[in-house]
Amino acid sequence: MPMPANEPALLDMLKEQFAAAIQEADLSATDPWIQVAAEHLPAVAAFVRDHPQWRMEMLNCITGVDYWRDETTTANVDWQPHIELLYHLSSLARRSRLMLKVVLPRWKEGQVGQLPEVPTVSHIWRTAEWHEREVFDLVGVQFVGHPDLRRILCAEDWVGHPLRKDYQPPAEYRGIPIA
Amino acid sequence: MADHLANWFHPSLDWLAYTIAGAAGAALLLVVALMVAAVSMWLERKISARIQDRLGPTRVGGRYGWLQPLADGLKVLGKEDIIPAQADKLLFRAAPYLAYAAAFCTYMVLPFSGRWVALPLDSAVFMFLAVASLEVPAIILAGYASGSKYSLFGAMREAAQVVSYEIPLALCVVIPVMLAGTLSLSEIAEQQRGWLTSWLVFRNPFVCGAFFVFGICALAHTNRAPFDLPEAESELVAGFMTEYSGFRWVVFFMAEYAAMFAICGLGAILFLGGWNGPIPLTDLLGLRYDAGPLAGWLGDALGAINFIFKCFLGITCMIWMRWTLPRLRIDQVMSLCLKYCIPLATLMLAGCMLWQYAMPGGVVHTVGNAGHSHSPVAECTQHRPHAQRRLSNPLSGPGAPENSSLRQQPRLLLEATSVLLRGN
Amino acid sequence: MNPFTEPIGVTHYLCVGAVLMVCGMLCMFTKRNALGVLMGIELVLNAANVNLVAFGSSWLRADAARSIALDGQLLAMFVIVLAAAEAAVALAIVLCYYNTQATVDVDKASKLKG
C-alpha cells in the first residue's frame, strides 16, 4: 500500500532547512504537495531526493499549468493569472509520493513575451531534461541552467507556446495553411 | 557442339558456327540462371510462408503460385527508375550488372553433369572463387556510387565481411581439392562416382567438419541471413541497395539468387558427390557414353537433375536459416569467421592430411589390408589411380620421356628440402 | 590488312604492356594522393606481368619452343603475390600516416618522424 508522506515532522524538518523556500504545504492531502519558491527549487529538490526520510528518487512528471484569466473568460474561476509548475515525485524505496509546486508569473517582470524563469532540476533528475524542454516548448517557461533548452515537440522555428491559454495559432506555417 | 555445327557450314564460315555455338551456350546458361533465380524466389516465398504459418503466393499461376516471381518481375519493371541526384551516375548504373555478371560467370565453370559444362577448365575451382570474388567490388561500387550514407555503410560492411569469410572459404575448398588431387570440378565430381559412401563428405570426419565450415562461409559469401549485414534492413534500410529501384534492383536480387545457386553447386560438387546420386543409377543402368550417345545423354540428364536437386537442397537450407535466425553484428561476423572458422578450417585441413597419410585408401581398405601396407606413399599411388593419373597427366603428351623425373618426385622434394635446410 | 583476321603476336602484348607501364608512371608522377600513387605502382607491376606472360606464352610466337615457357607465368605469379603484400603494407603505411597527419597528400609527407 502506498502511503503519503504525511508526518508533520517531515515538513517541520523541511521548513527548518529551507525557511523561506517553503511557501505552503499540505502533506495530508491525497496528493501531498509542497509549494516552493522558484529560486530555492533545486536545493529543495536535491534535499527531498537525497534525504533518507524522503528519498524521492523518481521525477514522474513536470507539468506547466497556465492559470489565465481576462475579461473574455467565461470560466467561473477566481485565480489571479499565474503559471504553476507541478513536479510529481515518487519514492520507490518508501513508496510515497510528493508534488512540488512552483508558482511563477505569466511573464517575467510583467513584460509580455519575456518568459518566466525557474532554475532547472535536470542535474537532479535526468528525466527533467526532456520534461523541461517540453514545458518550455508548450507552456513557455525558461529553465535557467538547462543544458539544451530547445523545443521538443513543436518544430524548432515554431512561434508561441501552444498550451498558454491565450495562444493564437498562426494562420500558416512555412506556407502550409493551418486550419 | 561447336564442331558438329561447324560441319554443317561452309568451311569459310567456321567462325560463324563457333560464334553461334558460343552464343547458344551462353544463352542456355543465362536461361538456366534466370530459371534458377525464379524458382529460388518462389521457394523462398513458399518456405518462409510455411515457417510463418502463412500460405504464401496462391493466385498467380495456379494453386501454388508458380508464376509469382514472373509477376513480381513484371511489377518491378514497371516501377520508376530513380537515380539519386548525389549518385555517381555511371558507376551507379554499372554496379548491378557487374554484380550479376560476377554471379553468372561462375556458371561458366560449373559442371552440371559429366559433359554438361560450359568451360571444362583445369583450374575450375580456382576460377570459380576468383570470379565469385568479383561480386564484392560490384557491391562496394553500388554502395559508394549511390551517394547515400546507408549505402556507404553497406559497402564498408561488405568489404569488412569479405576479408573475413574468404580465407576460411578458400581453406575449406582446399580440402576436397587436396583429396581429389585436382582443381578441376568435373574431375572432383567424377572421382566421387559410386555409392553414397564415395562422396567426399563421408571420406573422413574432417571433411565433414570442413563441409560445416564451408556452409557457414557460403552463407556469408552470398550475404544471406544471418550474414546479410551489407543489406541489413533494420539498421541500414537496405544497405547498398537502398537507392536502387526497378530493373537495377531486380538485377541485384537475381545476382543474389544466382550466387546462392552457384555456391551451393560448388558445395555439392566438392563435398556431396556432384551429379552422382547416392545410388550409382547411371552405372547400374549402363547410361554411359560408351553405351551410345543417347544413353550417355540420358545419364548426363539424370546427373544434371541430381545436381540441381542438390543445389536446391542447399538453397532450401539457406532459406530455412534466413527465416529462423536473427542477424549477427559486424564484429560478431568478423570474429566468427576469423576467430572460429579459420582455425577450424585449418584444423580440418591438417586433420585431413594426417588421415590421408595414415589411411590413404580409406578406413575400410586400410583396416582390411593392415598387414600389407609398408609405405604410405607407395599405397597412395597404388590405391588412388586418380591421383596417379593426375600426376602423370602432364607427361602423357607425345615426346615425354618414358622414365620421367616425376616418378622421383618425393625424392626430389626431399632433396630440395635438405638443400634448403643446409643452405641455412 | 584486317587486324581481326590476323593472329596475335608477342609484339601486341608488349605494346599493351608499354601503354600500361606509361600510364602507371604518369599516375605515380601526377597524383598527390598516396593511394593514387599506389594505384600507379599496381599498374606498372601489371605492365611487367603482361610482358612476362607474353614472353612465356607458346601461342604467341611461331618458334614456341624458344619462349621462356612457364617461367614467365611463375614470375608473374610471384609479382602478383608480392604486389598484394606490397599493397597491404603500403595501405597500412598510408593509414598510419593518415592517422597521425590527417591527410594522404604525399607532398606533405616530408618528415620521417610522425
Added chain:
Amino acid sequence: MQPESVSATQIEYDVQTEQMLLSMGPQHPSTHGVLRLALRTDGEVVLAAMPHIGYLHRCAEKIGEKLTVRQFVPYTDRLDYLAAMNMNLGWALTVEKLLGIEVSEKTMHLRVLVCELDRIASHLVGTCALGLDLGSFTPFMWCFREREKILNLFEALCGARMLYNYVVPGGVMAEPPRGWLEQCRQFLDQFQPVIEDLHVVLTTNDVFIRRTAGIGVLSPQTAISYGCTGPVLRATGVCWDLRRHGEPIYTRMYDDYQFHIAAQTDGRYPQHGRQPPVPGSAVLGDSWHRFYVRLLEIGESAAVVRQAIDKYSRLKGAPSGPIPMRTKLPQAAAYLETEAPKGQLGFLIIGDGSAVPWRVRIRSPSFCNLSAVEEMCRGCLLADVPAIVGSLDIVLGEIDR
C-alpha cells in the same frame, strides 16, 4: 571516463575514420514510427545518438482542454494505440479519482480482464518487434497471429480492433457478448505453446542472445533518474509495479489476483525454474532482460486473465456504465499513474468547475524511456541501435501525443 562495470564486449578500435552524421529516421524501418535518431558515428561505432521527436504531435493535451472527460476517451486510444485499453483505463481511473467515483467489483474484474489481454497484445508486439529489429522475421508473424486473435476478441467486445473507447469513466461501454469469456479461455489455452515457441526462436537463441545480452545496459540508478518505468525499469532488477505499488484506487483492482512481478530480485526471477534460464552473458538491465521481462509478463498476464474470467463470471449483475457526457468537474486536481504495458502512464486533470478540464497532462512512459536512449547508445555499434530502441518498446503516438 571510467565505466561503472565492464560489459561483455569491448572494442578497441585503432583505425580512426571520419565522423559521420547519420540520420536514422523519421522514415526508417526500425525506429518504430516517426522517431528520428541523429547518430554521430565513427565507422560502425556510435559516438552519440540524439533522438528527435515530435513528428506525430497532435496536441492531445490541448484537445483535452476543449472536450469533456467522456469525449476525451477516444483521444486516449490514440496515445499508445497498441495498448488502447490500458490508456482508457488510466484516463477513466483519473477521472474517477477526481470525481470520487467507485465502480462496482464486477466492473473492476472486467477492466482487469481486458487490460491484461491488452497487455499481452502490446507485449507481443514489443517482443516480436525486437526480433524483427534484429533481422528475425518469423517470430514477428507468430506474434501478430496471436495478437490478431486478441483483436478479434476485442472486436467482439466493443466493435473496434485497435481504438476501443471501451473502458470509460464510470465503468465500461458494454457488457461482453454471450460466450465471449469462453472464447477468451480458449485463446489462453492455445496461447501457452506460442510462448514456448518464442522462447525457442528468440529467448534461448544463441544469435539473439549475442545480439541483446550486454547491450544497452541501464543501471537501476540511471533508469530511475531517467524516469524509466515498466519493463524497462523492472529489467534493471527493481521490483516496482504499480499494480501492486500504486495508489489504492488502482491497486485494489488487483488485490485479489495472484501474479508475480517479473523482476529479478536476489539474483533470480520469481518465475525461475518454469522459464528458460538467464544466459551467462546477460547483464541486468540490458536488452535481453527487457525482452525477457516482457515475455514473463505475458505469462503472468495470461494467468491474471484466467483469474479475471473466473471472478467476473462468479459475480451477478452487469458492469456499470459510463458517467453522463457533461459531468461537471470540481475545482480540483487529480493525478494518477497506472501500469500501462510500456510503463507508468500518468494523467493529470485540473478541473475548473465546468465539464471541460482546465488542463490535461499526460505523463507518457515511452517518453521517459526513450530519453534514456542517448545514454544507452553511447559507444555502441550501429547495429546495436535497433537492439536498444527495439527493446525499449516505444510507441510514438504516446511520446509525441
Added chain:
Amino acid sequence: MEAINWHSVFFYLFAALACGAAAAVVLCGNIVRMAFALVAALGAVAGLFFLAGADFLGALQLLVYVGGTMVLLVFGVMLTSHSPLFALRSGAGHWIAAVVIGACLLTVLLRAALAANAWASPPPPQQLPPRLQPTTSQIGLALLGVRTDKLDRPDPVLQKGMCGYLLPFEIASVHLLVVLIGAMFLARTKRRMAATGSGSNSSQSIPRQLEIGNANRPHDAQNPTCTPPGE
C-alpha cells in the same frame, strides 16, 4: 571473306579496355573512380592472360588483384577520404613534366617492342591447340620443385632451372607472413597525435576505448541512490 580470328578480336577488346581504363586511372581526379578504373584495367589484363593461355594466372589475377587488393584499396580510400568525392590536384608543371617523360618512355618501349622479328611472328591459327592447355598442374609442380614443361626443351640454355621454384615459393610464403604481421603492426596506431597539416578534422578527443552497449556511467555522481523496494 577471310575468317575472323576471334582470338584477335578478343585480344583487341581486352587490350583496348586495359589501355582505356589505365588512361582513365591517370585522368580521373576522383579517387574512387580511379580505383574502379584500376579494377577494370586489371580485369582486362586478366582477360589478356587467358588469351595468352595462362588460365591459372588469369584466375589468380582476378582473385588477388580484383577481388583482394582492390577491396583493400577501396577500403583505404573510404577510410581516409574526407568526402567520397575527394580529390587532390597536381599542378600544371607536374603534368607537363610527366607527359614529356611519359611520351619519351612510351617511344622507347614501343620501339623495343617492335624491334625483334621473332616476337612479331605469331603462329598461324592452325598450329594453335583447339583447346586451352592446362597449366595448373605444371605450375603446381613447378612450385613444388619439378619442372615438367622443360623436359622436351631442345635448347640446353632453356633447360636450366629444372628444380623449379621451391625456394622462391618458400621465401614468398615467409615474406607474406612477415607482411601480414608488419601491416597489422603499422595500422595499429596506439594513439592519435595532434593533427598537423591542413584539412585536419576538428574532433580529436575521442576515447580510444569504447564499451559496447555499456551505458552504466553515473551521471555526474548525482544519481539518486536507490535500493530496490522489496515486494
